[in-house]
Amino acid sequence: MRREVRGWGWMAALGLLLILASTLSAAAAESTLDQVQKRGKLNVGIGLGAPPFGFYDADKKPAGFDVDLAKLVAQELKVEIEWVDTSSVNRIPYLLTNKVDLVIATFGNTPERAKQVAFTKPYNSWNLVLLGWKKDRDIKSYKDLKGKTVGVTRGTTQDIAITRLAPEAKIVRYEDDPVAMLAFEQKKADVLPTAEVLALKKVKDNKDMEIKGLVSRSWAAIGIRRGDPDWLQWLNTFMDWHGGQGKFAEMFEKWNGVEMPPALPHW
Amino acid sequence: MPELLVAFSYKDVLFLLQGALVTIAMCAMAFSCGLVVALLIGLIRTARRFPALRWIGWGYVEIFRGTPLLMQIFIAYFGLSILGLELPRFVAVSIPLILYTGAYMGEIVRAGVEAVSRGQWEAGWSLGMSYRQLMRYVVAPVAVRIMIPPSVGFLVQLVKGTSLAYVVGYVELTRAGYIISQSTYATMLVFTLVGAIYFGINYPLSLASQRLEIRLKRHA
Amino acid sequence: MSYTFHWEVPLRNLPQFLWGALATLEMSGVACLLGLLVAVCAALARLSKHRFLRGAATAYVEAIRNTPFIVQLFYVYFGLVVVGVNLEAFSVAIITLTINCGAYSTEIIRAGIQSIHRGQTEAGLSLGMTHWQVFRHVILLPTLRVVWPPLASQFIATMLGSSVASQISAEELTYAGMMLESRTFRTFEIFFFITILYFLMARLFSFLFSLTGHKVFREAWGQL
Numbered sequence: 001m002r003r004e005v006r007g008w009g010w011m012a013a014l015g016l017l018l019i020l021a022s023t024l025s026a027a028a029a030e031s032t033l034d035q036v037q038k039r040g041k042l043n044v045g046i047g048l049g050a051p052p053f054g055f056y057d058a059d060k061k062p063a064g065f066d067v068d069l070a071k072l073v074a075q076e077l078k079v080e081i082e083w084v085d086t087s088s089v090n091r092i093p094y095l096l097t098n099k100v101d102l103v104i105a106t107f108g109n110t111p112e113r114a115k116q117v118a119f120t121k122p123y124n125s126w127n128l129v130l131l132g133w134k135k136d137r138d139i140k141s142y143k144d145l146k147g148k149t150v151g152v153t154r155g156t157t158q159d160i161a162i163t164r165l166a167p168e169a170k171i172v173r174y175e176d177d178p179v180a181m182l183a184f185e186q187k188k189a190d191v192l193p194t195a196e197v198l199a200l201k202k203v204k205d206n207k208d209m210e211i212k213g214l215v216s217r218s219w220a221a222i223g224i225r226r227g228d229p230d231w232l233q234w235l236n237t238f239m240d241w242h243g244g245q246g247k248f249a250e251m252f253e254k255w256n257g258v259e260m261p262p263a264l265p266h267w
Numbered sequence: 268m269p270e271l272l273v274a275f276s277y278k279d280v281l282f283l284l285q286g287a288l289v290t291i292a293m294c295a296m297a298f299s300c301g302l303v304v305a306l307l308i309g310l311i312r313t314a315r316r317f318p319a320l321r322w323i324g325w326g327y328v329e330i331f332r333g334t335p336l337l338m339q340i341f342i343a344y345f346g347l348s349i350l351g352l353e354l355p356r357f358v359a360v361s362i363p364l365i366l367y368t369g370a371y372m373g374e375i376v377r378a379g380v381e382a383v384s385r386g387q388w389e390a391g392w393s394l395g396m397s398y399r400q401l402m403r404y405v406v407a408p409v410a411v412r413i414m415i416p417p418s419v420g421f422l423v424q425l426v427k428g429t430s431l432a433y434v435v436g437y438v439e440l441t442r443a444g445y446i447i448s449q450s451t452y453a454t455m456l457v458f459t460l461v462g463a464i465y466f467g468i469n470y471p472l473s474l475a476s477q478r479l480e481i482r483l484k485r486h487a
Numbered sequence: 488m489s490y491t492f493h494w495e496v497p498l499r500n501l502p503q504f505l506w507g508a509l510a511t512l513e514m515s516g517v518a519c520l521l522g523l524l525v526a527v528c529a530a531l532a533r534l535s536k537h538r539f540l541r542g543a544a545t546a547y548v549e550a551i552r553n554t555p556f557i558v559q560l561f562y563v564y565f566g567l568v569v570v571g572v573n574l575e576a577f578s579v580a581i582i583t584l585t586i587n588c589g590a591y592s593t594e595i596i597r598a599g600i601q602s603i604h605r606g607q608t609e610a611g612l613s614l615g616m617t618h619w620q621v622f623r624h625v626i627l628l629p630t631l632r633v634v635w636p637p638l639a640s641q642f643i644a645t646m647l648g649s650s651v652a653s654q655i656s657a658e659e660l661t662y663a664g665m666m667l668e669s670r671t672f673r674t675f676e677i678f679f680f681i682t683i684l685y686f687l688m689a690r691l692f693s694f695l696f697s698l699t700g701h702k703v704f705r706e707a708w709g710q711l
Contacts, residue, residue, distance in 0.1 A: 048450075051272060051450060058278060059278070060278075084436060085436060085438075090345070090436075093341070093675065096349070096490060097349060113670070116671060155669025172656040173656050175654035179448075179655065187568075188564075188575075333685070334682050338682040378637075417637065427555045430555065462559075465553065465554050465555055
């Protein structure tokens with residue numbers, strides 16, 4: 001039994017360490033805006049698992065809408081880019097430990113998340129549609145999902161939207177998009193809420209699939225650390241300037257092949 | 268309409284093989300350095316005369332074997348960073364991998380040392396052998412033979428375990444697989460290849476271990 | 488670096504975490520027990536005189552031990568559909584963990600059986616013990632005694648490894664943690680929290696093993 005007691009001792013020590021950690025703090029540093037310019041390099045945390053927004057091209061170079069956006073930011077700051085590939089496990093830790101200056105990873109900017117990171121204004125919007133099978137005639141829109149199985153990628157804007165709009169559906173959440181798509185193709189899920197462009201491609205390739213209507217409008221924002229008003233202000237000015245000139249709509253068409261839906265988002 | 272998904276090509280296979288090299292390098296580093304830690308832990312854990320040391324060794328092994336390797340790497344890189352200790356990426360991934368290896372291999376070393384019966388120890392003492400001589404001539408020959416199969420078993424596990432270094436940004440074999448899968452959507456093809464390459468690395472190790480085991484048994 | 492921890496985020500969601508931990512225990516507990524059955528059969532097959540049996544068992548062990556768990560998981564989850572079996576993620580996780588744990592345990596049990604000298608069986612018989620007594624006292628108990636510590640270690644590894652199943656949507660502790668993470672972005676708090684839960688479960692496995700060990704063998708291990 002004594003051995004067990006020692007085990008608890010270790011746990012207590014670990015707990016103490018965590019409490020100690022939570023009281024630590026250091027002096028505030030200068031704004032990321034100045035740091036980036038002095039450094040001459042922008043560290044971009046980028047999500048590259050979601051074509052056409054962010055993905056690796058055939059030469060394993062970052063490509064997509066989000067990548068172009070980051071390049072535009074760096075161009076305006078007149079600095080180089082250092083890409084930091086992120087996944088769901090490390091994107092927030094990268095940001096909060098100052099290892100990247102911003103994260104561009106099709107972030108949905110919810111109030112809950114905004115308690116932890118600061119979001120810029122949204123920089124794009126896209127239609128989230130319901131991909132389904134023609135033979136499932138009883139499913140006409142997201143309103144008919146009671147008791148149906150919905151496949152999504154965990155934590156994405158699709159997940160957020162469908163969880164809210166179809167509370168009586170059975171939602172199965174996968175780690176990444178290709179696995180969720182494969183699960184849908186193998187009928188492990190009845191429907192798959194996904195970006196319009198991806199659904200259009202799937203419907204073209206497979207005659208048994210069809211689009212079961214619009215689910216919602218999704219949009220994405222850049223995530224930065226809280227408490228850095230200069231950096232946030234600069235990025236928002238950047239958004240207004242380029243958004244106003246239709247730059248984002250242009251980039252959207254380049255990567256999606258369809259027009260960007262009206263900027264004002266609604267869930 | 269732009270090409271949405273990248274087609275799977277020979278370049279992807281090369282990318283996977285590149286990832287495999289990272290896997291092998293990381294594993295070789297962790298295993299060789301971890302072995303040193305393991306010997307130390309194995310000796311500490313079998314030191315009858317130093318109970319305090321033994322408890323420290325026990326705590327170390329429990330923590331590193333009782334928590335997911337992913338979390339160990341995560342805490343070394345991000346957790347320490349939050350406490351104000353910035354480790355370079357390479358160090359942040361090396362330390363947990365080495366300590367993790369040390370914990371598992373340390374237990375294997377301990378089992379090997381403990382397999383030497385009391386009688387053999389006492390025979391050695393009564394012949395006037397020193398601790399070092401005992402270890403070298405009595406314990407090591409027996410212990411090493413017992414240690415080989417579980418060691419290779421662990422090495423094979425480590426080869427697969429290094430995949431968790433992706434959490435701090437290393438693109439090794441598994442991460443390379445995810446990257447390709449996410450831009451081609453050829454999930455099953457990619458992961459079949461990933462599995463095959465892991466098998467190609469690990470199977471020779473398993474085979475060598477079996478050969479070695481048989482050879483040593485014959486000499487015993 | 489300043490960071491304000493919000494431990495109330497995981498604490499407020501304690502029920503989900505405990506539920507996830509129970510699911511992990513269920514998933515890995517069932518898989519370990521079934522895996523042990525598989526392992527005993529496979530170990531006997533590996534030591535049998537039939538070439539075919541030996542070959543099949545060896546192929547099983549090598550194929551599983553030398554490939555990553557996630558690949559096995561994908562194969563069972565997506566591969567079984569091709570032959571018309573469409574199982575949900577949790578069952579797939581249990582099946583794959585069983586197969587995986589079984590392969591590792593096979594080697595442990597084989598080594599245990601081989602550690603017993605053939606002569607001991609004959610000695611037992613010549614002492615007038617019945618076959619059952621010989622099996623029980625000369626083969627079974629000594630084998631169990633040898634394999635108990637490495638089996639405990641393997642079962643803990645299986646339990647920790649079960650977190651990978653969250654990738655194919657199996658709902659367990661890591662899944663619960665990642666769900667909350669995606670909602671709140673509180674990665675640090677949540678990860679530290681589930682690490683502690685995993686550690687406690689590892690201790691629980693360890694404790695159960697040493698407890699049953701004491702009961703069965705009436706022998707104290709160094710430290711399990």
